[in-house]
Amino acid sequence: MAMEESKKVVCVTGAGGFIASWIVKQLLEKGYTVHGTVRDPSNNAKCGHLKQLPGAGERLKLFKADVLDYDSIVPAVRGCEAVFHTACPFFWKFDTPDDVLVPAITGTENVMRACSEEKIKRVVMTSSGAAVMFDPDRPEDKVVDERCWTNVDHCRKNERWYLVAKTEAEKTAWKFAEEKGLKLLVVCPVYVFGPLLQQTLNTSSEYLKEVVEGSRNPSPSSYIPLVDVRDVAKAHILAVENEAALGRYFCVALSVSHRDVLKSVKEKFPELRCCAHEGVSETSIGIPHAGRYDGIPPEKIGNKKTTELIGGFIPYEQTLFDTIASIRERGFLP
Template sequence: MAPPPQPRVCVTGGGGFIASWLVKLLLSRGYAVHATLRDPSDPKNAHLTRLDKAPENLHLFKADVLDYDTLTPAVQGCEGVFHLATPHILNVTMQSTVLDPAVKGTLNILKVSSAAKVQKLVVMSSVAAVDFNPNWPQDKIKDESCWSDKEFCKENGDWYSVAKITAEQIALDYADKNGLNVVTLCPPLVFGPLLQPTVNTSSNFLIYIVKGSVISFLFFALIHLYYKDYHFSDEFSV
């Protein structure tokens, strides 16, 4: 009897902090992984090719979530997609910097996943999409019914949170209307050792604190998460 086909998944933004650990985990679990990168030849992505089982099971695709056509080859043939590619910038004050790319990128990956008949799409949202609601009762647990207040976030110049709220709502609405199996995850700031050679955003928070910098970002007040705990949830969302 022929062995079952190797499960194949796509990870967008594969060179990022969380995504790199996810790629490593998926490879260790026997998955063939398609990782999208803006520039696979960039030295900052070289760590991916050195992961265990990468030579035979990791395939790098030059793609941009803002360009639908570049995503199609990466998602084709995959039974699952992890959408992690999104702008994450400290002190974001311009809508065009983060909101527009996040929304368009999410729509593109939703449409590509539908066209490729993906079995499940995991969208990495953020606790920022649910935690900033000044009108939510303090003694009531925040659950799936709680969303951050967009106007409150806009007034505070927090376009990252606005982007995460909007993108997650679009993903869930698209799933309901088109029958796509979508799971959203809302992690807080994630810390841990780095696989990539560049410092990621959450680690920059620690650097800013050590230097005594003031961070005007609502995210800083949130709970923090160790990277292994987050990838445990990622794995069980496949």
């Protein structure tokens, strides 16, 4: 979609979320008219920030919709050129597996069905590195990129329900797209950091806060793959605008050790009491993952396809600093 066609209408599901808010912001900046779905338009804590975005007054319309309620989705996607499906619960722990499996999988089915019925030209789904990275059978020397899939049976056995949910939801979307001839693009971001637009603390921002304040202790040598939320939003939009875009995009700027993350943050914010964690041996990189992972080393990260789509990533230290500044501004860190 070129700028001269700037009056095009698009829909973003789960518009008040961390990533979706940035997609909405960038879409409005580019002149799009945006239909944003939210579960409760009157909840200012969750969607008040959307109404403040430049251009929102004229070109953002919020629709009350739950992805589990097919009929609520249809009016939001009706008349849209493209739909960005981001809505999905993202937490580490759920009371029951269905708390994430059902909204992820059935929610995706409902959105895809509505898109098919309403003849939407392009659907961009926010999947996750959770659907790409976790396979204990993958050879150590293999580069991880969008050709990789998480081993869902292994994750199911280990009760890693978020990983199962994201993988199954994405597979559901591909199956549906193929059967119905729908044009689907999928963005698979790893840990997403960067400035918050919303006032609440989303799960990935909370992870960084906990690492910095020392209440979460990943092994210093373990790697965390990360990407800036502004680049993630850009990838979603370019997946629609770039006619040549195709398939999955593993959206990762780089993989960095927790030791280096803390070092950078401490240098920039010496007044913050960052704990060093040396010697602590929690091997998790945060997502409670299956298998032997201690994170993916930098040289095994394959981000060529997304680099070509978006033209390069925001430097990771900038991402970290902007996240911390934003979290502090909202009072979640001293």
